[in-house]
Amino acid sequence: MKNNNSSFNDSQDEASIDLKPLLYKIVGYWRLFVVTSIIALSIAKFKNGYEEKSYAIHTTISVKEEQNPLFSSSTNIAFNWGGSSNIVETIKARFTSRTHNEKVVKKLKFYIQYLEEGKYRLEDVYGSIPFKIITDPNKFQLANTNIGIQFTEKNKVRVSVNFENTESKRALYEYNENKKISYTPKKIIFEKEFDSRDTIKTPFCEFLIEKKHDFEVTKNYYIQFKNINSIVSKYRRIYIKDLKSGTSLLDLSLTGSNKGRLVDYLNTSVKVLGGDQKENKIAYAIKTKKYIDTLFKNEAKRLQQLEIELSKFKDSTNLYNIESEGNRLFEKIIEIDEALLLKKRSLDYIKNLRDYLISHDQKTKDIPAPTITEINEPTTISNTQELITLVTLKNELEEAGVTAIHPEMIDIRNRIASRKKIVVENLTSLEQKNKNDIKQLNKRLDKLNRELKKIPQLEQELVKYSRNYQQTESNYTYLKQKSYEAGTAIAANVSDIKVLDIAKDVGQGSSKPRTSFNYLVSLMLAIIFPLLYIVIKQLLDDSIGSVEEIEKSYSIPVLGVIGKNTSTTNLAVFERPKSSVAESFRALRSNIKFLTESRDSENKFSRNKTILLTSSVSGEGKTMVSINMATAFALSGKKTILVGLDLRKPKIFNDFNIDNNIGIVNYLINQKTIEEITYKTEIPNMDLIVSGPIPPNPSELILGSNTTKFFNTLKTKYDYIIIDTPPVGLVSDAFELLKYSDANIYVIRQNFSKRGMMKMIDDKYSNGEVQNIGYILNDFSSNGKYGYGYGYGYGYGYGYGNSYHENEKLSIKDRIKNIFSKS
Numbered sequence: 001m002k003n004n005n006s007s008f009n010d011s012q013d014e015a016s017i018d019l020k021p022l023l024y025k026i027v028g029y030w031r032l033f034v035v036t037s038i039i040a041l042s043i044a045k046f047k048n049g050y051e052e053k054s055y056a057i058h059t060t061i062s063v064k065e066e067q068n069p070l071f072s073s074s075t076n077i078a079f080n081w082g083g084s085s086n087i088v089e090t091i092k093a094r095f096t097s098r099t100h101n102e103k104v105v106k107k108l109k110f111y112i113q114y115l116e117e118g119k120y121r122l123e124d125v126y127g128s129i130p131f132k133i134i135t136d137p138n139k140f141q142l143a144n145t146n147i148g149i150q151f152t153e154k155n156k157v158r159v160s161v162n163f164e165n166t167e168s169k170r171a172l173y174e175y176n177e178n179k180k181i182s183y184t185p186k187k188i189i190f191e192k193e194f195d196s197r198d199t200i201k202t203p204f205c206e207f208l209i210e211k212k213h214d215f216e217v218t219k220n221y222y223i224q225f226k227n228i229n230s231i232v233s234k235y236r237r238i239y240i241k242d243l244k245s246g247t248s249l250l251d252l253s254l255t256g257s258n259k260g261r262l263v264d265y266l267n268t269s270v271k272v273l274g275g276d277q278k279e280n281k282i283a284y285a286i287k288t289k290k291y292i293d294t295l296f297k298n299e300a301k302r303l304q305q306l307e308i309e310l311s312k313f314k315d316s317t318n319l320y321n322i323e324s325e326g327n328r329l330f331e332k333i334i335e336i337d338e339a340l341l342l343k344k345r346s347l348d349y350i351k352n353l354r355d356y357l358i359s360h361d362q363k364t365k366d367i368p369a370p371t372i373t374e375i376n377e378p379t380t381i382s383n384t385q386e387l388i389t390l391v392t393l394k395n396e397l398e399e400a401g402v403t404a405i406h407p408e409m410i411d412i413r414n415r416i417a418s419r420k421k422i423v424v425e426n427l428t429s430l431e432q433k434n435k436n437d438i439k440q441l442n443k444r445l446d447k448l449n450r451e452l453k454k455i456p457q458l459e460q461e462l463v464k465y466s467r468n469y470q471q472t473e474s475n476y477t478y479l480k481q482k483s484y485e486a487g488t489a490i491a492a493n494v495s496d497i498k499v500l501d502i503a504k505d506v507g508q509g510s511s512k513p514r515t516s517f518n519y520l521v522s523l524m525l526a527i528i529f530p531l532l533y534i535v536i537k538q539l540l541d542d543s544i545g546s547v548e549e550i551e552k553s554y555s556i557p558v559l560g561v562i563g564k565n566t567s568t569t570n571l572a573v574f575e576r577p578k579s580s581v582a583e584s585f586r587a588l589r590s591n592i593k594f595l596t597e598s599r600d601s602e603n604k605f606s607r608n609k610t611i612l613l614t615s616s617v618s619g620e621g622k623t624m625v626s627i628n629m630a631t632a633f634a635l636s637g638k639k640t641i642l643v644g645l646d647l648r649k650p651k652i653f654n655d656f657n658i659d660n661n662i663g664i665v666n667y668l669i670n671q672k673t674i675e676e677i678t679y680k681t682e683i684p685n686m687d688l689i690v691s692g693p694i695p696p697n698p699s700e701l702i703l704g705s706n707t708t709k710f711f712n713t714l715k716t717k718y719d720y721i722i723i724d725t726p727p728v729g730l731v732s733d734a735f736e737l738l739k740y741s742d743a744n745i746y747v748i749r750q751n752f753s754k755r756g757m758m759k760m761i762d763d764k765y766s767n768g769e770v771q772n773i774g775y776i777l778n779d780f781s782s783n784g785k786y787g788y789g790y791g792y793g794y795g796y797g798y799g800y801g802n803s804y805h806e807n808e809k810l811s812i813k814d815r816i817k818n819i820f821s822k823s
Helices: 002-015 019-028 030-050 084-095 098-108 228-235 259-281 283-317 324-359 378-399 407-452 457-491 515-540 547-553 580-591 593-600 622-635 664-668 698-703 705-717 733-740 755-766 812-819
Strands: 055-063 112-117 122-124 131-134 140-142 147-151 156-162 170-174 179-183 189-195 206-211 220-225 239-242 249-256 497-501 558-563 609-615 640-644 686-689 720-724 743-749 773-780
Touching (some): 019 515, 084 259, 140 206, 259 378, 259 497, 324 407, 547 558, 609 733, 755 773
Parallel strands (some): 743 773
Antiparallel strands (some): 055 497, 112 220, 140 170, 147 156, 147 220
């Protein structure tokens, strides 16, 4: 029942997670963390220096429809661009359109790159370079190749190009019409000196250098003419964000390596689009004024001619005034003439607009606006203005790149078709009304003309001249007034785009590289990778690493811990008595008495102690422990003998510089006596019996009666008998010798012995088959991985740093190797 409870407790312990040993192991790898941290921080520092800096520049604008206050209902030159959402979305689309950005790039000549040699690359030095390149857009320039510029003297400049080879053709660009031709260099290196005040002319480029300020002689600069399409594509990636949802406030931002270039581009882009938007907004008004001005000039010439003819008539007839009856008729005729003129103008406009709408589809970009004629019918005016608004919006969306299948474009086209139909119907009705009005006015005019014939002939002629002059003068005055109104409206036009916050370099830090972030990530990786290494290594490692693991997994108690032996021989206690390893054996010597106390009352040789040492497999340090245990007892004044009973793989003789020709095997086969096989050693109070020649039947020899006789004899001569036996995991010899021992020591080597190797001996101990046995953890090195100072009961060898640790410093090479190992 006790064993069952023990097994249950063991399983519970195994299932639980003990973080303390894991933490000790992680801390023990502190050197690895230091190394990985240094490497990671070095990589982060290099990345922060190598990665090109990137800055973000912003500008804030508002997009709000601004109605010209000087536009009136009579001039009808005002245009509505649609709702606020439509205009905002249109402006957004135009900012990212190819047409707009190409115009800005050409205006700023951003296809010219100004470069300077940097630490890692050619740096963009736009704005800080001491000169400016002036080009003729109609001239071809060498594309995508660095052109070196070096001022050698005050007014001298050296131009150089490295073509690398003379076989590949190079592209030459002309930026006015975006033409491209090929050029084959005649030599690899082109270099020529020019007067900086003259135009630089070469077979592949032509430009003028305009100095902006003093320059450094012999310093190298580079210019490069880029493909305009690639530059435009770069700036089309402008980021536009609504500052607040549902408003017309927009934040425009660009990222790049040169803040000056970004500032100029953003401000110019807003300025260019604002200008274009103003021009589009009054395009119809401009065309109207142009048409009015043409008519105005014609009427002015005609008025001047009529004035001359009227003056001549008055002078020739000496008739300067019209009598009262004729004057009455003249005033009525003039009144009707003015009414007819207005009706005919309105009728002509109505016919032109109706015919235009019927004969043109939605692909046209121009619709005549009702700007020169009074149309008093409110429905027609409203529908016509709405149609102009829709067509204008459609044209703006098309210029911004919105396709015909876009939902918004489909909706606008449907609305245009519907509104056009209504306008045509309104115009047809209005046309018929004007025709009827003209017919009635003509009837009244015919009646007055008949009455006019009743006055004298000369007065009739004077009325005729005066009538023509009056009609022309009235038309002239009307056109002059309309021209003034249209001009005033155009001059007072304002853009819908208002700049709230211009783009400006105010010392913004770079957004890339993210220096702090890179250092933080590097430190995290410097911790994570070693942790993964430690965890994976721990998962794959099934060897014994600490006393806690032994006590947790097995029932046999731990007698002590032996530190790592850095000596060249196994005689650590004798050769280095002040070392930590020697101290651990002294502590172990004191602990062994607890195993032998229960046997003292039974054994007639109670003052004699026989100690057997074994292990699981070869290589765990069993022989080294046997030699030093015997040495520790001998140096304490106890007469001790070390017996090598590992008959299959003897080793003890090597450390004492004797041969293995004669040993216990010779005694067991009755060839030699105990005295003949016993060797004296240089260690006081310590004798040695080696195994002797390797026999063909080791187990049978050990089971023989001579073995019992052998140990009985030794117990009469020695205080302590230390037996070095074969590993129990390989052969059963050690089990046959347990009956002769008072205490048994099972050697476990740190990071070498596997966890399952001790199960057999531990089961025998639990079943009572083996007694008076204890584990020794050999070759132990703490390094903080398994805890600190398990207890003085296990010896000073458990941890280093005490006064007994002498001459055990490792080489630099060994320390580096130990960083990546547990030992």
